[in-house]
Amino acid sequence: MNNSRDKILGAVKDALRQPSHLPPTPQGVDERIKEGLASVTPNDYVGLREQFKKELELVSGEFQLVHSTDEIVTAVSRMMQESNYTSLTIAGDGPYDGIAQRVTEKNKAIQLVKASDYQKTERKEKLAATEAALVDVNLAVADVASLALLYDDTPSSLPHFLPLTIFVVIKPEQLVANLFELFEKLPAEKAKNMTLITGPSRTADVEKVLVLGAHGPKRLVVFMLEEN
Amino acid sequence: MEMTPSKTKQYIKEALKDDHLRMAVDKATQTALHKREDKVDQIPYWEDLRFKAHAVKQDVIEHLDQYLEEFEKNCKQNGIHVHWAADTQEAQKIIFDLVKEKNVKTIVKSKSLTTEEIHLNKFLIDKGIETLETDLGEYIVQLMGQIPSHLTAPALHLTRQDIGKLFQEKLGVEYTEDPEELLQIARARLRKKFLAADMGISGANFAIADSGSFCVVENEANAHLSVSLPRIHVAVMGIEKLLPDKGALPVFLKLLAPSATGQKATCYVNFIGGPSSEKYNEGPEEVHVLLLDNGRSKILADSRLRETLFCIRCGACLNICPVYQQVGGHAYGWVYMGPIGITLIPQYLGLVEGKYAPFASSLCGACYEVCPVRINIPHHLLKLRNEVVEAGQSMKVEKMGIAMWAFLAKHPMLYRFATWFPAQFQKLLPGETAFPAPGYTKERALGRFDPKGFRKKLFKLEKDSKKSTE
Amino acid sequence: MKVALFIPCLSEHMFAESAISMIKVLKHLGIDYEYVEGQTCCGQPAFNSGYRKEVVPLAERFIKLFKDKEYVVAPSGSCTAMVRVFYHELEIRDELKPALNDLSKKMYELTEFLVDVAKVDGLGGSFAHRVTYHDSCHLLRELGVREQPRKLIHGIKDIDFVEMEKSDTCCGFGGTFSYKFAELSTSMVARKCKYIEESGAEYVIGADSSCLMNIDGYLRKHKMKARAMHIADLLAKSLNL
Numbered sequence: 001m002n003n004s005r006d007k008i009l010g011a012v013k014d015a016l017r018q019p020s021h022l023p024p025t026p027q028g029v030d031e032r033i034k035e036g037l038a039s040v041t042p043n044d045y046v047g048l049r050e051q052f053k054k055e056l057e058l059v060s061g062e063f064q065l066v067h068s069t070d071e072i073v074t075a076v077s078r079m080m081q082e083s084n085y086t087s088l089t090i091a092g093d094g095p096y097d098g099i100a101q102r103v104t105e106k107n108k109a110i111q112l113v114k115a116s117d118y119q120k121t122e123r124k125e126k127l128a129a130t131e132a133a134l135v136d137v138n139l140a141v142a143d144v145a146s147l148a149l150l151y152d153d154t155p156s157s158l159p160h161f162l163p164l165t166i167f168v169v170i171k172p173e174q175l176v177a178n179l180f181e182l183f184e185k186l187p188a189e190k191a192k193n194m195t196l197i198t199g200p201s202r203t204a205d206v207e208k209v210l211v212l213g214a215h216g217p218k219r220l221v222v223f224m225l226e227e228n
Numbered sequence: 229m230e231m232t233p234s235k236t237k238q239y240i241k242e243a244l245k246d247d248h249l250r251m252a253v254d255k256a257t258q259t260a261l262h263k264r265e266d267k268v269d270q271i272p273y274w275e276d277l278r279f280k281a282h283a284v285k286q287d288v289i290e291h292l293d294q295y296l297e298e299f300e301k302n303c304k305q306n307g308i309h310v311h312w313a314a315d316t317q318e319a320q321k322i323i324f325d326l327v328k329e330k331n332v333k334t335i336v337k338s339k340s341l342t343t344e345e346i347h348l349n350k351f352l353i354d355k356g357i358e359t360l361e362t363d364l365g366e367y368i369v370q371l372m373g374q375i376p377s378h379l380t381a382p383a384l385h386l387t388r389q390d391i392g393k394l395f396q397e398k399l400g401v402e403y404t405e406d407p408e409e410l411l412q413i414a415r416a417r418l419r420k421k422f423l424a425a426d427m428g429i430s431g432a433n434f435a436i437a438d439s440g441s442f443c444v445v446e447n448e449a450n451a452h453l454s455v456s457l458p459r460i461h462v463a464v465m466g467i468e469k470l471l472p473d474k475g476a477l478p479v480f481l482k483l484l485a486p487s488a489t490g491q492k493a494t495c496y497v498n499f500i501g502g503p504s505s506e507k508y509n510e511g512p513e514e515v516h517v518l519l520l521d522n523g524r525s526k527i528l529a530d531s532r533l534r535e536t537l538f539c540i541r542c543g544a545c546l547n548i549c550p551v552y553q554q555v556g557g558h559a560y561g562w563v564y565m566g567p568i569g570i571t572l573i574p575q576y577l578g579l580v581e582g583k584y585a586p587f588a589s590s591l592c593g594a595c596y597e598v599c600p601v602r603i604n605i606p607h608h609l610l611k612l613r614n615e616v617v618e619a620g621q622s623m624k625v626e627k628m629g630i631a632m633w634a635f636l637a638k639h640p641m642l643y644r645f646a647t648w649f650p651a652q653f654q655k656l657l658p659g660e661t662a663f664p665a666p667g668y669t670k671e672r673a674l675g676r677f678d679p680k681g682f683r684k685k686l687f688k689l690e691k692d693s694k695k696s697t698e
Numbered sequence: 699m700k701v702a703l704f705i706p707c708l709s710e711h712m713f714a715e716s717a718i719s720m721i722k723v724l725k726h727l728g729i730d731y732e733y734v735e736g737q738t739c740c741g742q743p744a745f746n747s748g749y750r751k752e753v754v755p756l757a758e759r760f761i762k763l764f765k766d767k768e769y770v771v772a773p774s775g776s777c778t779a780m781v782r783v784f785y786h787e788l789e790i791r792d793e794l795k796p797a798l799n800d801l802s803k804k805m806y807e808l809t810e811f812l813v814d815v816a817k818v819d820g821l822g823g824s825f826a827h828r829v830t831y832h833d834s835c836h837l838l839r840e841l842g843v844r845e846q847p848r849k850l851i852h853g854i855k856d857i858d859f860v861e862m863e864k865s866d867t868c869c870g871f872g873g874t875f876s877y878k879f880a881e882l883s884t885s886m887v888a889r890k891c892k893y894i895e896e897s898g899a900e901y902v903i904g905a906d907s908s909c910l911m912n913i914d915g916y917l918r919k920h921k922m923k924a925r926a927m928h929i930a931d932l933l934a935k936s937l938n939l
Contacts, residue, residue, distance in 0.1 A: 004313060004314045004521075005312040007314055008296075008312050008467065008519070008521045008525060009296065009297070011521065011525035011526075012292050012293045012296065012467070012525050012528060013293045014525075014529070015525050015526070015528035015529035015534075016290065016291075016292065016528065018529060018530070019531060020286065020289075020290055020531050020532075021531040021532045022286055022531075022532065022535055023604075025279055025280075025282065025283040029276045029279045029280050029283070030280070032273055032276040033273045033276045033277060033280060033479075035273070036272040037273065039272055040270070040271075040272065055492065058492075059491075059492075059493075059495075120504070120510060123510070124423055124457055125423060128419060128423055144492045144493040151508040151510070151511070152507050152508055154508075155509075156510055157456070157510060158510065161449055161452055161453065161456075178478070179477070179478035179481055179482060180478040182478070183474045183475060183478050184475075188438070188439050188473070189439075191439070191441075191474050191499060192306065192436075192441040192499060192500075192501025193441070193502060193511075194499045195452065195497065195498050195499065196493070196496065196497040196499075197495070197496060198492075198493040198494065198495050199495055201447065201449040201495055201496070202447050202448070202495060203363075203364045203365070203411060203448050204381075204489075205364040205365035205368065205381065205382070205383050206368075206383070206388050206391055206407035206410055206411070207252070207255075207387060207388050207407065208255060208259050208381070208384075209388075209407040211407050211408050211411045213411070213415070214364060214411060214415065214447065214448035214449060214450065215362070215415055215418060215419070215422070215448050215449040215452075215453055216448070216449025216452065216453075216495075216496070217449075240879065240881070240882055241881055244882065550867055550868045550870065550889075551886070554882055554885045554886060554889075555882065586748075587874075587878055587879070588882075589872070589875065590835070590868050590870055590871065590872025590875045590876075590883070591746065591835070591872055591873075591875070592835040592839070592868035592872070593835055593836075593839035594835075594839070594866075594868070597839065607787075610745070610746065610748075610784070610787070611787075613746070613748030614748045614749070615748075616748055617748035617749055617750075618748075622748060626747065626874075627749075630744045630747065630749050630752055631752060633739070633743075633744065634741070634744060634749075634752040634753065634756060636738075637738040637739040637741070637756050637759075638738075638755050638756065638759060640735070640736045640737070643738045643739075647707075647710075647711050651711065665877060667877045667880025667881070668876055668877040668880050668883075669915075670880065670881075671884045671887075671888070671916060671919055671920070672884065672887065672912065672915030672916045672919055673914075673915040673919050674911075675712040675713065675907075675911040675914075675915070676712065677711055677712055678711060678712055678713070678714045681710060681711060682705055682709060682711075682718070683710075685714050685715075685717075685718050686717075686718065686721065686733060689722075
């Protein structure tokens with residue numbers, strides 16, 4: 001609609017011939033934000049990791065510190081059995097797909113579902129009834145326990161949103177302090193297509209009573225894999 | 229029945245009689261405020277974030293044409309279609325044309341006040357297109373045939389019993405009032421809809437000019453599913469929703485969640501920068517952005533009131549407003565409610581339909597204190613009240629009364645004389661009663677005129693003190 | 699130090715005692731004052747109702763009357779805010795603008811003046827009752843005055859001062875709002891009075907007669923225990939003036 005485009009831009013340009021009558025911004029705002037951020041940021045990795053854990057638990061996520069992929073296999077197997085889950089989904093081409101493989105090898109009752117096995121058109125149907133997924137993300141934000149999933153770097157993002165339970169594996173080098181650092185670190189090109197995930201999905205639309213598992217996952221378990 | 233702000237006095241009266249509504253609104257607002265305070269306390273640089281957000285928005289608004297052109301250019305480079313709609317009718321037409329062209333039968337929607345501003349749901353449903361709200365609160369309100377009563381908590385005014393009955397009636401399920409079970413019912417239904425829908429429509433919380441992308445903020449994952457599962461995604465956004473670059477995002481995201489729901493971060497922030505591609509082959513085949521004016525460029529023309537375009541629709545002003553706390557959102561008669569609502573109503577809908585809106589406030593200023601982008605709502609309300617008066621929309625009686633008062637106040641002798649009268653008449657009233665004032669004195673005693681008045685008392689005081697020093 | 703007094707119209711006609719109390723307190727502190735003849739109204743009720751043209755002559759009058767004074771003090775946060783903040787929104791004559799800017803720097807609300815300028819720490823005095831304090835909106839948010847009245851109240855030796863819940867929530871007066879939206883206004887003052895009652899206070903202290911009149915009106919009509927009292931009256935009473 002070129003007509004409207006020109007009309008709107010013209011109206012905007014006309015309107016802006018009037019300079020603003022707005023209060024000035026005080027000096028030093030950017031500096032004080034930086035200082036304020038620094039004052040609440042832990043100054044070492046362990047501090048950041050503990051902050052991430054605490055914040056994750058505050059949004060009903062679960063945090064487990066592990067030192068080997070074996071530990072993840074054991075933990076995931078146990079949780080899958082406890083919930084009587086029979087399917088574990090992976091995106092395909094993921095760094096931790098091997099862990100999921102080992103889980104299903106250990107537990108014959110659990111079927112491995114690989115998103116990239118399916119054509120896009122049938123993928124969402126196949127994954128819609130999936131119970132659990134084992135996934136990775138790109139970065140983790142300590143101060144609010146957010147996980148950044150860049151679509152450019154994964155063959156499928158459906159495993160992050162469709163199942164009831166998602167197991168996420170992260171590593172120490174993926175941890176950043178806060179959103180300011182996150183957006184500084186992320187190249188603009190990558191930040192265009194991504195989702196920041198903070199805890200399991202939720203709603204409080206019925207009488208402000210918090211209920212988890214709205215339209216996305218109900219349970220979010222993060223494994224911090226500290227391998228030496 | 230279409231609600232209108234010109235009937236706000238009637239709606240307010242009705243709301244004040246609805247005890248159950250008032251309890252619900254009170255509970256919801258107090259919870260949100262309490263949680264907000266807790267989060268704000270943890271951010272020592274909160275006030276500076278607000279100044280920063282104001283500064284960023286001021287820059288965007290003052291260069292809106294440039295940022296819009298930049299955004300459009302970058303969107304197109306990303307393969308996103310950009311449409312421009314001057315008003316509601318045009319926006320509706322653009323979307324409908326797309327629906328027809330792409331053979332869309334069902335639409336899933338994530339919560340978007342902008343789409344309510346253009347009455348999109350009703351328009352599409354009237355045309356026979358299934359248009360389903362997927363945010364639980366909006367889904368409930370849609371089933372009920374109502375408009376939302378709060379910016380971020382649409383079903384605030386309903387109890388679990390209301391919702392249980394509604395689901396039983398409209399969805400044919402067994403009655404339950406357990407929030408968890410109610411959610412499960414909705415989840416199951418809507419999961420099927422997400423998978424089958426042809427088109428997803430969302431709003432956009434922030435659009436980033438230098439990258440041609442935008443984000444949708446939510447807690448339920450319904451927005452994510454709405455924008456990524458169907459083959460077409462349409463995002464409707466007001467032209468003022470731009471940010472210059474990704475560097476501004478942390479500022480706004482850190483302000484938005486605590487202000488809106490008292491969270492540190494919302495569950496999901498979905499960034500969309502294009503349709504599915506070779507690199508990432510999930511997601512919709514087509515992404516469309518609809519840039520909506522609908523009166524925004526007119527607001528922009530006022531050198532002060534353009535500050536009202538900074539609004540990020542968080543709802544903090546609603547939660548803290550003592551007026552909103554008494555009556556909830558329906559009392560305002562329009563999609564935007566509370567303090568920002570009464571500031572926007574006369575600007576968008578005109579000074580006739582909006583002649584009461586700016587007066588539905590005691591000008592306490594609490595809204596300004598919590599606004600994350602520092603919109604000086606009380607000052608803007610005063611300006612809008614002046615506009616209503618200048619447009620001849622105030623009561624004639626009042627205008628005459630004010631003119632008389634102003635005349636007297638310029639002539640002290642007359643002023644003294646004129647104000648001496650009521651004090652004397654008051655002597656005719658029995659006992660300690662004061663003059664009745666319609667409405668006001670129903671539940672309150674008015675102050676009595678002091679029969680002596682200040683000046684007489686002052687002279688007496690000074691005479692007495694002179695005596696005592698002599 | 700000489701203080702020119704501005705007496706708000708509500709004080710002048712209905713709550714003269716509070717203004718007199720203010721003067722008694724100033725006398726007690728040895729502060730020289732003057733009552734400027736010819737003062738009338740600052741124009742706030744009209745301004746708040748959307749009338750600006752009509753208020754310009756009142757504003758100009760006020761500026762001319764008070765511009766050469768050392769300090770101007772008013773026992774009202776809303777009148778003080780009207781002059782300091784909102785007069786700048788009016789289209790007053792250019793030649794008066796410097797005087798207005800000057801006036802904005804030397805006009806004070808009473809408690810602000812006593813604590814920040816006269817450096818009153820505590821007046822001593824006695825008032826052995828439980829009181830609470832209501833933050834008037836303009837005083838709190840336009841002028842930023844929160845601590846000064848509390849300091850003065852605390853300065854009374856045997857006073858039992860309790861903060862009520864949500865002391866800074868609007869009492870619902872809002873000038874013409876109180877009758878244009880009477881039921882809504884009533885609903886707001888009802889809540890304020892509930893908090894006052896819950897605090898157990900015998901008196902709710904405030905610095906604006908308009909709020910106090912609104913609150914007191916509801917308390918009386920509903921036969922509630924507490925009564926409203928202007929802080930000037932409190933200070934005068936505590937000193938037995």
